[in-house]
Amino acid sequence: MIGYIGKRMLSVIPIIFVATLVMFALIHISPVDPAEAYLTAAHIYPTEEVLEQKRHEFGLDQPLLTQYLHMIGRMATLDFGTSYLTNQPVWTEVAARLPATVELALWSMLFAAVVSIPLGIAAAVYRNSWIDMLSRCISYLGASMPQFWLGYLLIFFFSVKLDWLPVEGRGTWQNLVLPVITLSLVLIAVYTRLLRTSVLEQMQQTYVQYARVRGLRERMIMLKHVLRMSMMPLISGMGINLGKLLTGTIIVEQVFSWPGFGRYFVDAIFNRDIPVIQCYVFFAACLFILCNLLVDLVQLYMDPRISSKGRAEH
Amino acid sequence: MLEVREVSHSYQQRRWFRRADHTPSVLTDISFTIEKGCCLGLLGTSGAGKSTLGKIILGMQRPSHGQILFEGQDIYRTSRHMSKAMRRDLQVVFQDCYSAVNPMMTAAEIIGEPLDNYERLGTAERRRRIGELLEQVGLSATDAGKRPDQFSGGQLQRINIARAIALKPKLIVLDESVSSLDMVNQTHILSLLAELKASHQLSYLFITHDIRAAMTLCDRIAVMDQGRLVQQEADGEALIHSAHPAVRQLVDSILPEHPANRLVWD
Incomplete structure (x- = not known):
């Protein structure tokens, strides 16, 4: 039983991987530049100079692959960084609203x-x-x-x-x-x-x-x-x-x-606040998997035939 | 013990805007009695009305006319449902052993259910009774924890029988109880039923289309055809030589032991 739960928990990893890949692709396909969106929201006139500076600050001037790997690397340590918009750590903001x-x-x-x-x-x-x-x-x-x-x-x-x-x-x-x-x-x-x-x-x-x-x-x-x-x-x-x-x-x-x-x-989505979106995707994927696992465990308890069928197949 | 008095039944067909006028009669004027410790075989092809009669006797369907007396009491008289005490003495084993049990319950829960329903037993006593019942029907007490999908059809039908005899009833209606089993299991179950009948002084109403099974188990055989009782015999031999076409049909359906020995009745 514990092995089963563990196996199901591990399935979080590929799902989050795919979800973040899709998210990352969508952000970069969209014509809105996160740096520009930030400046608009902060009521700063987006001159080329300021834009360049912001892009560098957010790491957006690096190659896409580097950006993606960097994002994955940080996600693995549950570090979602600070919000572009408010400059607050994402965790603090989420924890306040959770x-x-x-x-x-x-x-x-x-x-x-x-x-x-x-x-x-x-x-x-x-x-x-x-x-x-x-x-x-x-x-x-x-x-x-x-x-x-x-x-x-x-x-x-x-x-x-x-x-x-x-x-x-x-x-x-x-x-x-x-x-x-x-x-x-x-x-x-x-x-x-x-x-x-x-x-x-x-x-x-x-x-x-x-x-x-x-x-x-x-x-x-x-x-x-x-x-x-x-x-x-x-x-x-x-x-x-x-x-x-x-x-x-x-x-x-x-x-x-x-x-x-x-x-x-x-x-966060409107402002292309990537760290926050990233946190949300991660959070949503984990939640859905946990809810599904919970459903399966309750059903396993309610209908013992499911587990006995499973045993028969293995 | 059980007396069926002039029972007739027709299924009401309601149509819009007009009352049903021509309802075909499923049962016409059926009367018979089953004495204590006796087994009556109710024989007939499918559509002869034997299962409808079984339902009526079990209190599932009120007949259009006639009475069912169980131990002298009319089962449909007191209320819409039979009294709980009466149900205790009148148990049933159905044809399809798989759909007759809750697939999520273990054998012990299935057999224990009638015990819980009628008797208050301690845990140890309850377990002992269930083990005893399992052994009576030829299973072992260690099967108690298994669920229906872990049993074969024959084993599951034994559990159904154990459930039926758990309360020591007076009459058991066997509604095609062996028909869905293979030949080997049919023989085993039939001899088990014969043993239980002797040891528990049970009466049976054995509904079947298999004349050989009826002849093995029953003391008396009644043949139904198109909702009527056409012949009642205490002796199976008399049926084999009967001239009635419906009885002929059933007798002719017996497979010979060898194709060359096929009986010709002309």
């Missing part, structure tokens, strides 16, 4: 799970009842409403009209409510449908119908035979979404002025 993003991501995921799991199961068990209709309405709403619009609607009703919750910022639990709802509604929409379908599918399984004949109570059938298998697609979905949430939710952070790093990274 807690806000993680907080928002985890609460949104938790809220989505807490709402959608009971709702999805109830919608499947009481099919075509009012609760099924309700879950369908929530799903259609959640799936079709753009997040920025939903965010502004929630602000309009709950903060401006009713004055129950703060408009923006971070600090108290009240600040969390609206962004969490905005982010999790689309997740709830997807998870509820996903779970409903898979619960229905499991309930059609022959052994589930036979369990009824053998005198098992409905509740036991759900707990022992239906739910465990039904959770599998949901877990894969949650893993992917968790990665997405943790790499920053730019629109929602923008709407609620949430001090996460979504905005920071978008700005």
